[in-house]
Amino acid sequence: MDTPTVSNTSEGIYIGLVSPDQDVYSTVGQTSHNSPGAQHTETSGQSSHPYRLAGGCVVLCALLLTPAIVLYTSASQNCSMGCVEEPLRANNSTLDKDQLQRDNNSLNTQKDQLQRDNNSLNTQKDQLQRDYDSLNTQKDQLQRDYDSLNTQKDQLQRDYDSLNTQKDQLQRDFDAVVVKFPVLDQYCPLRSQKRVCRPCPEGWEQRNSECYYFSTVVKTWNDSRSDCLKQGADLVIIESKEEQDFIYKQTGGYVHWIGLSDSETEGTWLWVDGTPLQKDKVFWETGEPDDRGSEDCAAAGRWWVLGLGGGWVDFPCHKLLRSVCETDALPL
Template identity: 40%
Template sequence: MEIEEDIYANVEEVCVKGCDDLAAGYETLHQSQQAGTRLKHGNQNCQPYKLATVSLGMLCVLLLTSVISLSVLYDGGYNQLSRTLSLLTTNHTKEKKELQTSYGNLTKEKDQLERERNQLQISYNSLSKDIDQLQMRYNTMTKEKDQLQRTFSEQEKKMTEELGCCPDGWRRLGSSCYYLSTESKTWSESRADCIRGGADLVIINSREEQVFLNQLGKYMHFWIVLTDSEKEGIWKWVDGTTAATTTTTTTFWSSGEPNNADGEEDCVVFNRFSDLSRHWAIIQNWNDQPCTVNTQWVCESTPNVS
């Protein structure tokens, strides 16, 4: 009985320590005198701990399986993240290249704009100089104009003092006064009206006078004192001088004139039209007409006419 109690005591002691201390218990049992008996009964009573060991092994297998599964999942996620990172890296590289290209283009455009701005600045500076020069020329010409105006006024005043004034309603050019009628009459009646006032129909003997008369009004037709009534084709002023139909003397016939249409055009009409862009309408505007036509007339006299 004492031997069994010792065995059970030793077995309980070994079992309490656990299967992990089985080797130490085994060594203790060998040191006892009843080693064989104790070992036999110890192995029988350690069956529950073997079951626990098996359970722990299975738990370890489950844990290992779980770890492997998690590792597989981790590898899948890692691969997905790697692909995503690779795609992002590719996109980033592409966008970076596009941005670099855009930046290069913008830099070129900026340089081009700066060159154009510099060119415009140069042009602006040049224009500013030209404007300054034009302004100086304008100021100079204004001064010259004012001086000429003063000189003209002084000469006109002197001429008026020396030659007298033109009557009211008459206009002066040089040493002559001119009057444009408001009525219309035949050539003979018109000349008679001028003579009654101490004048005569106008004689045109210079380009300056032709231009001056052309500025008296628009759409007007008036008699001048030129006729070939004495001899056909020989045009004479009333002072006896001859006005040839060629350019060798001062004449301003319209194109194709004089033509003596119907054989009755022996007097000359000055035609004033509005189209000043046509050179002939300003200068070349004489036309032979029948002397019986009614139209306006221009009288010419010297300033001392009363």
């Protein structure tokens, strides 16, 4: 019967082992015939033949079993290592595959997250670009607004300076009005919670655009003028025959100081506003001015005691007389 050859895994070790064939048996037969024991046995007779056959069988069995035992031992060793290594290799392969799968899944997850992060960063970048463009636009607009405000500021400064100039002029005008009209109630007295304005203060006489006040208190020329100034007026300046006649009618038989004197330069008569007396507008009483006793101030009106007819007379400035104040009428 043929025994199979050893597997490929044992070929390197048992390459010379083959299945026993008829040569084995013939060898055994030859060995038994050639040995001295065999010759002795043959000579001893046929009774030892069964023992020789049994011994041959034993040897044959030993020869047959030896390769089998060797093959079994080798196969057992190979199987014990292979049976362990193969499952281990399979397990390792499975474990490696699972780990690789997990690593792949993790990398895919990270890749997806990175993709999302990249998309988010791109979105943020686009938004930042839009914000940057918007801020640039706003900056340009603010620059234009700033330039415009600077221009307006310069214009306002010019307007402010102009208004300051106007204010100063108005202050001067106001001061002049205050001097001219020191008491509002004189022109616009308060009646029934309303002010009723008149061209001239109460107690004054109006003629055309002028107001006249004929005092009843006697004072020197200088003191009389001070009283007129306090009321926003001055001693009267007579500029026409009609005005002279009006003064004459209002004096009521009393001589009144007028705004004419030569106290600065003797013989040079000046009105209180500094203008010189014009020769075609003089209304001196006959024989006046005579300058008796430093008579440097002029008066006008009727004075029956002196027989005056209303013309001008020069008197000493310290003489106590009534006076005539004059100011502009309030235009209504």
